[in-house]
Amino acid sequence: MKKFGIKEFRLCQRGVINAALEGRDIVVVMPTGGGKSLTYQLPAILTSGVTLVISPLLSLISDQVYHMREIDVEAVKQTGSTSKSEQDAINARLGWMVGEGGKKEINLLYCTPEKISKSKRFQGILQRLADVKRLTRIVIDEAHCVSQLGHDFRPDYQKLHILRQLFPKVPIMALSATCPPLVLKDLLKILGLKGTVSGDAADSTSTVYFTSPLYRPNLHYQVLPKPADSNKVFDEMTKWILKEHRNDSGIVYCLSKKDTEKVATELRKRGNIQTGVYHADRTDKEKEDLHGNWQKGKIKVVCATIAFGLGIDKGDVRFVIHHSISKSLDGFYQESGRAGRDGKDSDCILYYRAQDASTLSTMSMTDKDGASKLHAMLTFAQDLKQCRKIQFANYFSHSSNLSITSWSTSDLSAREPCGHCDNCTRPPDSFQWKDVTVEAWQLLKIVEHVHREAGNVTLAQVVELARSTGKGTFAAGGGGGGRKRGRNIGGWGGKEQVELDLDVVCGGKVEMKKEDVETLLVELLLKRYLREQFHSTAYATIAYIQPGECAARLTRFSDKDSLKDLPDGSKIFCGIRTKVKVTKSTTTKKSTKSTAKASGSATTTAKSSKGKGKGKAAHSTSISGNDDNGPDFDSDIDDQEDDEEMEMDFPAASSKRKPSRKA
Numbered sequence: 001m002k003k004f005g006i007k008e009f010r011l012c013q014r015g016v017i018n019a020a021l022e023g024r025d026i027v028v029v030m031p032t033g034g035g036k037s038l039t040y041q042l043p044a045i046l047t048s049g050v051t052l053v054i055s056p057l058l059s060l061i062s063d064q065v066y067h068m069r070e071i072d073v074e075a076v077k078q079t080g081s082t083s084k085s086e087q088d089a090i091n092a093r094l095g096w097m098v099g100e101g102g103k104k105e106i107n108l109l110y111c112t113p114e115k116i117s118k119s120k121r122f123q124g125i126l127q128r129l130a131d132v133k134r135l136t137r138i139v140i141d142e143a144h145c146v147s148q149l150g151h152d153f154r155p156d157y158q159k160l161h162i163l164r165q166l167f168p169k170v171p172i173m174a175l176s177a178t179c180p181p182l183v184l185k186d187l188l189k190i191l192g193l194k195g196t197v198s199g200d201a202a203d204s205t206s207t208v209y210f211t212s213p214l215y216r217p218n219l220h221y222q223v224l225p226k227p228a229d230s231n232k233v234f235d236e237m238t239k240w241i242l243k244e245h246r247n248d249s250g251i252v253y254c255l256s257k258k259d260t261e262k263v264a265t266e267l268r269k270r271g272n273i274q275t276g277v278y279h280a281d282r283t284d285k286e287k288e289d290l291h292g293n294w295q296k297g298k299i300k301v302v303c304a305t306i307a308f309g310l311g312i313d314k315g316d317v318r319f320v321i322h323h324s325i326s327k328s329l330d331g332f333y334q335e336s337g338r339a340g341r342d343g344k345d346s347d348c349i350l351y352y353r354a355q356d357a358s359t360l361s362t363m364s365m366t367d368k369d370g371a372s373k374l375h376a377m378l379t380f381a382q383d384l385k386q387c388r389k390i391q392f393a394n395y396f397s398h399s400s401n402l403s404i405t406s407w408s409t410s411d412l413s414a415r416e417p418c419g420h421c422d423n424c425t426r427p428p429d430s431f432q433w434k435d436v437t438v439e440a441w442q443l444l445k446i447v448e449h450v451h452r453e454a455g456n457v458t459l460a461q462v463v464e465l466a467r468s469t470g471k472g473t474f475a476a477g478g479g480g481g482g483r484k485r486g487r488n489i490g491g492w493g494g495k496e497q498v499e500l501d502l503d504v505v506c507g508g509k510v511e512m513k514k515e516d517v518e519t520l521l522v523e524l525l526l527k528r529y530l531r532e533q534f535h536s537t538a539y540a541t542i543a544y545i546q547p548g549e550c551a552a553r554l555t556r557f558s559d560k561d562s563l564k565d566l567p568d569g570s571k572i573f574c575g576i577r578t579k580v581k582v583t584k585s586t587t588t589k590k591s592t593k594s595t596a597k598a599s600g601s602a603t604t605t606a607k608s609s610k611g612k613g614k615g616k617a618a619h620s621t622s623i624s625g626n627d628d629n630g631p632d633f634d635s636d637i638d639d640q641e642d643d644e645e646m647e648m649d650f651p652a653a654s655s656k657r658k659p660s661r662k663a
């Protein structure tokens with residue numbers, strides 16, 4: 001333990017290590033940063049022979065090998081990018097281990113799944129080691145990747161079923177941070193493992209299953225309002241970092257490659273913060289340099305897309321900021337979970353502006369269950385009342401069938417509030433739980449009217465219309481699907497600017513701040529009073545707002561006054577921020593004031609919607625994989641040529657797929 005610099009075991013580490021030393025098949029599900037690596041690294045140096053570790057990413061493998069060598073553990077890697085001479089040297093050492101030995105034994109042999117499935121030569125070497133009982137155990141990191149039911153399916157992981165066939169006597173250890181019951185069942189089947197028993201009731205043949213609480217009390221969650229003006233966002237982010245984490249390491253997750261560059265530049269410019277950039281278009285050399293400089297502390301804050309992170313072994317990340325919401329709560333949990341892996345207090349900050357919902361929804365529309373996943377993320381971001389821990393627990397117990405008890409710790413049950421997230425510490429007068437039935441009715445009447453006139457409006461345009469004084473206009477004739485659908489003005493595709501008289505349509509202007517109207521619109525989308533209709537042009541995909549299946553519950557009323565008699569259960573309530581928010585410095589346990597105001601415009605990908613209203617208000621998003629504004633789903637997978645066969649690039653996995661280019 002001294003070698004690894006740790007004083008005591010965490011969570012179920014001791015149990016896993018003992019089971020590994022007994023040569024059992026094991027499945028370990030521990031949260032990100034829980035300390036899974038130690039559970040095979042320690043047994044690897046306590047037993048003779050080689051521990052084979054299969055890992056999905058080259059960067060993760062390099063990181064692990066680097067750290068092991070730093071503490072004098074004999075770790076090597078065999079991937080498609082390992083040079084021929086290095087491979088020969090490693091193979092020679094493995095050959096000695098099969099024979100008399102005599103040279104320094106290899107403890108840990110890291111490789112990619114491709115190396116196993118595609119290199120017969122490598123399989124042959126492992127076979128010889130197994131024959132003489134020198135292949136001590138096989139570790140499969142991120143093991144949920146074997147299952148198509150999980151969110152990170154990798155076809156080459158599925159081919160790992162050959163391990164049990166080739167090496168039936170070598171124990172297998174499958175590690176994951178996210179393994180819902182169905183994925184676990186699939187994983188056991190694919191890897192040829194027997195049914196599971198828990199660590200404390202382990203009979204001698206079953207697979208031993210260890211799981212740890214998913215709740216990490218050292219992570220302090222806050223959702224901060226994202227200002228409309230992107231310069232204000234940069235100002236506030238800079239101030240926050242300098243005040244709370246001046247010399248700490250952190251990550252800022254951004255939606256697009258372009259955003260990562262911009263955020264890095266602005267933080268450097270405004271606060272002299274040592275930033276680095278990571279996304280799929282960076283060269284291997286640039287990525288490697290960044291890793292090195294980040295580990296050494298020369299770079300403090302990495303501004304990155306989600307391509308950065310899986311398996312990054314840096315314990316002292318004191319904060320993770322999301323510049324925009326993630327596409328799912330699963331993604332957000334994983335990304336923010338890269339903070340505080342050393343167990344110390346760390347901050348997870350989400351900058352949220354309701355209008356970002358439009359950007360994200362166009363990006364998620366091609367994903368399987370994209371809309372429902374995004375809705376869960378939005379529900380989390382909009383919620384100003386319920387403890388973040390309880391929200392996570394509820395979400396994961398429903399979406400993944402994970403037992404609610406996964407969120408219990410020895411001193412806190414899953415249903416008890418954490419006491420330190422923004423919602424637990426929010427001063428009661430900083431937000432109002434407001435009856436907004438009248439405003440909701442007004443917005444629905446506007447959307448209904450536009451729809452009836454065969455018009456198309458985006459979320460931003462509804463906000464503009466609702467708050468306009470006098471008469472607003474919208475573009476009709478775009479095939480909005482209403483009664484007057486197909487209205488063709490001035491030839492093919494022509495559109496007519498139609499006036500909307502707020503007094504007539506909904507009894508006047510909506511008396512709410514812009515950002516509150518945005519928030520209410522998202523609330524109405526989440527509650528199915530509104531729905532989104534996607535429209536693809538040659539340049540972008542646009543999310544238009546239309547009446548949803550529940551709209552008639554309110555639109556059946558012809559005037560505001562009739563709403564007064566609605567029972568409370570039929571009214572619409574929404575959490576509205578009322579004044580300057582007090583944020584807590586979770587690391588220093590001090591209180592600090594955020595100057596954030598809940599106003600704002602999307603800083604994301606607004607493109608001209610070509611004739612849809614006035615370009616400024618139209619909110620649309622490109623989902624082209626080549627577009628620099630697009631999301632970044634690359635990962636540093638092993639795609640180098642192997643000694644015998646080409647290790648193919650991973651075909652697009654469900655959640656890592658680059659969205660198809662819209663022609």
Ligand SMILES: Nc1ncnc2c1ncn2[C@@H]1O[C@H](COP(=O)(O)OP(=O)(O)OP(=O)(O)O)[C@@H](O)[C@H]1O
Nearest residue numbers: 006008009010032033034035036037177311315341
């Ligand atoms: N018992 C312990 N005490 C203190 N620190 C520990 C302990 N075990 C592990 N760590 C540290 O915790 C950090 C995270 O460990 P590790 O990389 O193994 O997490 P993980 O579970 O593999 O996470 P991920 O799912 O992100 O890969 C590392 O910096 C590691 O050194």
